Amino acid sequence: MILPTDPKASYLAQAQTFDRAFREVMMSGLYIMGPKLRAFEEHFASYLGVRHCVGVASGTDAVQLALRACGVGEGDGVVTAAHTAVATVSAIDWMGARPILVDIKEDTYTISPESVAETLRRGQERRIKAIVAVHLYGHPADLTALKHIAEEYGVALIEDCAQAHGATLGGRKLGVFGMCGAFSFYPTKNLGAFGDGGAVVTEDAVLDGKLRRLQQYGWRERYISDEIGYNSRLDELQAAILDCKLPTLDSGNERRRSIAKLYTEGLAGLPIVTPTEGAGCRHVYHQYVIRLADREGLRHALDTAGIKTSILYPVPIHLQPGYRERITLGEEGMMVTERIASEILCLPIYPEMSVRSVQQVIEGIQTFFGRK
Numbered sequence: 179m180i181l182p183t184d185p186k187a188s189y190l191a192q193a194q195t196f197d198r199a200f201r202e203v204m205m206s207g208l209y210i211m212g213p214k215l216r217a218f219e220e221h222f223a224s225y226l227g228v229r230h231c232v233g234v235a236s237g238t239d240a241v242q243l244a245l246r247a248c249g250v251g252e253g254d255g256v257v258t259a260a261h262t263a264v265a266t267v268s269a270i271d272w273m274g275a276r277p278i279l280v281d282i283k284e285d286t287y288t289i290s291p292e293s294v295a296e297t298l299r300r301g302q303e304r305r306i307k308a309i310v311a312v313h314l315y316g317h318p319a320d321l322t323a324l325k326h327i328a329e330e331y332g333v334a335l336i337e338d339c340a341q342a343h344g345a346t347l348g349g350r351k352l353g354v355f356g357m358c359g360a361f362s363f364y365p366t367k368n369l370g371a372f373g374d375g376g377a378v379v380t381e382d383a384v385l386d387g388k389l390r391r392l393q394q395y396g397w398r399e400r401y402i403s404d405e406i407g408y409n410s411r412l413d414e415l416q417a418a419i420l421d422c423k424l425p426t427l428d429s430g431n432e433r434r435r436s437i438a439k440l441y442t443e444g445l446a447g448l449p450i451v452t453p454t455e456g457a458g459c460r461h462v463y464h465q466y467v468i469r470l471a472d473r474e475g476l477r478h479a480l481d482t483a484g485i486k487t488s489i490l491y492p493v494p495i496h497l498q499p500g501y502r503e504r505i506t507l508g509e510e511g512m513m514v515t516e517r518i519a520s521e522i523l524c525l526p527i528y529p530e531m532s533v534r535s536v537q538q539v540i541e542g543i544q545t546f547f548g549r550k
């Protein structure tokens with residue numbers, strides 16, 4: 179059986195190192211807000227080339243705290259893509275802001291800058307305060323255009339980097355372009371813990387201070403709350419595990435890229451749209467996503483052959499039963515989002531995946547199209 183992703187394989191790859199780290203934390207007697215968190219925050223910031231990193235409890239919290247640190251509050255509008263993890267939108271909604279959703283670009287599946295610009299131009303009465311750019315599947319959103327738009331309209335740009343650890347634009351790591359970058363360390367992400375976790379990064383010392391207060395009850399110092407905060411901390415065990423995994427992030431991404439290359443070469447000539455990589459972009463293939471007319475047919479054929487695929491995401495957020503009523507639609511429609519939702523399919527991809535498994539997936543697809 180070939181799984182879409184396999185976090186246990188990442189444990190087995192370095193089991194002794196993790197077991198040692200686990201034991202070290204357990205014996206330290208310090209399980210929250212200790213030296214492992216400080217070390218990881220420092221190492222992750224330095225890996226990204228950014229000044230500050232604050233470990234939080236999840237990627238959803240990372241987006242939420244980033245928005246609040248940037249001054250977004252109750253009733254404010256926040257623009258993001260309808261084609262994303264529901265977490266991006268739930269983070270906006272939970273803090274009392276209003277999600278305003280727009281379409282994506284057909285080539286990279288990331289937020290359409292034209293739709294964002296048009297929504298900001300026509301939506302003056304909507305009190306729009308921020309744009310959340312999601313680097314979906316590991317490909318950079320169009321940050322050059324989005325930064326320009328954010329500056330023109332005086333709104334905050336926040337990057338949702340939950341699927342893009344180590345991806346770059348013009349040689350710079352994602353997460354450093356906006357006011358804040360939000361990361362998730364959910365186990366299947368490119369950098370994943372063995373539990374929940376997240377982080378917010380920023381260049382700005384004032385934002386860093388706000389994030390640290392929000393992270394823990396609004397505390398300025400212990401037991402003195404300057405504002406209303408959360409309890410959103412990255413624990414010592416997860417921080418220690420992430421610190422063990424960080425040195426292998428680049429090689430893991432490299433493996434994902436070579437698997438993607440095998441797929442793209444192996445699927446050439448079939449009636450399938452394979453992923454593209456924009457100029458100056460380094461895609462880290464959190465997902466390898468193809469598009470085809472008979473998505474369900476292929477999915478079923480692969481499943482029968484023991485190859486498990488996934489669909490990120492089958493239903494756009496503005497059509498989700500729980501969110502439909504809570505969403506404002508931006509300008510320029512949802513043409514691309516709604517069309518691709520029934521065409522996309524995510525093929526198995528993770529660093530420990532064997533070349534033989536990749537070949538099996540390619541052969542399964544070729545067989546489906548009668549090419550083998």
Ligand SMILES: *Cc1c(COP(=O)(O)O)cnc(C)c1O
Binds near residue numbers: 236238265
């Ligand atoms: C995974 C993910 C999140 C949420 O992360 P959690 O750690 O599960 O809260 C947010 N945005 C995107 C794009 C994601 O893929």
